[in-house]
Amino acid sequence: MPTEVNQPVSMIDPSQLLRPEAAFNDKPIEAFRDYSIDDGDPIKERVRRTYYEQHTNMTVDLVKQKREKWLKFNHFKATIKDALIKLNELVDESDPDSDLPNIVHAFQTAERIREEHPDEDWYHLTGLIHDLGKVMAFYDEPQWCVVGDTFVVGCKWADSIVYGPESFKDNPDTYNPKYNTKYGMYEPNCGLDKLWISWSHDEYLYQFLQHNKAKIPLKGQYMIRYHSFYPWHAGGDYRHLTTEKDEEVLQWVLDFNKYDLYTKSEKVPDIEALWPYYEGLIEKYIPGVCEF
Numbered sequence: 001m002p003t004e005v006n007q008p009v010s011m012i013d014p015s016q017l018l019r020p021e022a023a024f025n026d027k028p029i030e031a032f033r034d035y036s037i038d039d040g041d042p043i044k045e046r047v048r049r050t051y052y053e054q055h056t057n058m059t060v061d062l063v064k065q066k067r068e069k070w071l072k073f074n075h076f077k078a079t080i081k082d083a084l085i086k087l088n089e090l091v092d093e094s095d096p097d098s099d100l101p102n103i104v105h106a107f108q109t110a111e112r113i114r115e116e117h118p119d120e121d122w123y124h125l126t127g128l129i130h131d132l133g134k135v136m137a138f139y140d141e142p143q144w145c146v147v148g149d150t151f152v153v154g155c156k157w158a159d160s161i162v163y164g165p166e167s168f169k170d171n172p173d174t175y176n177p178k179y180n181t182k183y184g185m186y187e188p189n190c191g192l193d194k195l196w197i198s199w200s201h202d203e204y205l206y207q208f209l210q211h212n213k214a215k216i217p218l219k220g221q222y223m224i225r226y227h228s229f230y231p232w233h234a235g236g237d238y239r240h241l242t243t244e245k246d247e248e249v250l251q252w253v254l255d256f257n258k259y260d261l262y263t264k265s266e267k268v269p270d271i272e273a274l275w276p277y278y279e280g281l282i283e284k285y286i287p288g289v290c291e292f
């Protein structure tokens, strides 16, 4: 595991913060997506700042650079279990009161899936590891490059992106005619997997699973790859770029999303007791030491 970067890293995921406890409440999820900025709430302010930074800096060039940096998988080597534990230590240190430790969220997500899909063990593991890409935070990646909702770069900013297209006013791609039209650098209906998504833990972990030859079915890998892609899976944008076939992926992502919701009211699972079961799944689907 990494040793060179030990400073605390702020790891509140704005994607999560905007949707607290939605699964255990009668309110529609939209009711939690409250982006008002005038009430002086420091967490809201922080969420807003993170997104504005993300929207200012996330260009086609930046995504290219991040892909070059991370898709070499030469940062560290670890088993999935050790990486999950390590990620948790980092998050715990930095934000003790603001949210559940990452590993609790990982086990809660996995166990909720297991309750409803008892026979699909690959799905349980998908739940457990879906946020593991946040290990990028060990390597000086700013929060806005790791967490938060994702969107497509290289074409017009979608209306349903958090804080709207206006939040990209300081992004150079906004003024680049190659990238600021309806289709931008894409062909009509080119398909979901041709799109360059803003860099985050989703794409990194998907690529990691491919690189390390994980045997998790593609369905699970796609749930991971697009779980933060709210403008597509919740906002209904980008249909001019996707295909009929992608609607099937959408159903997978929407199913996964039901389980990936934060709550502080839910009971904390007995992680020690659950590890043997999940270690078995790791052994089955992505064993040994992996390259991150």
Ligand SMILES: [Fe+2]
Pocket (backbone or CB within 6 Å): 015, 130, 131, 201, 227, 228
């Ligand atoms: Fe996530």
Ligand SMILES: [Fe+2]
Pocket (backbone or CB within 6 Å): 105, 130, 131, 260
């Ligand atoms: Fe999550």
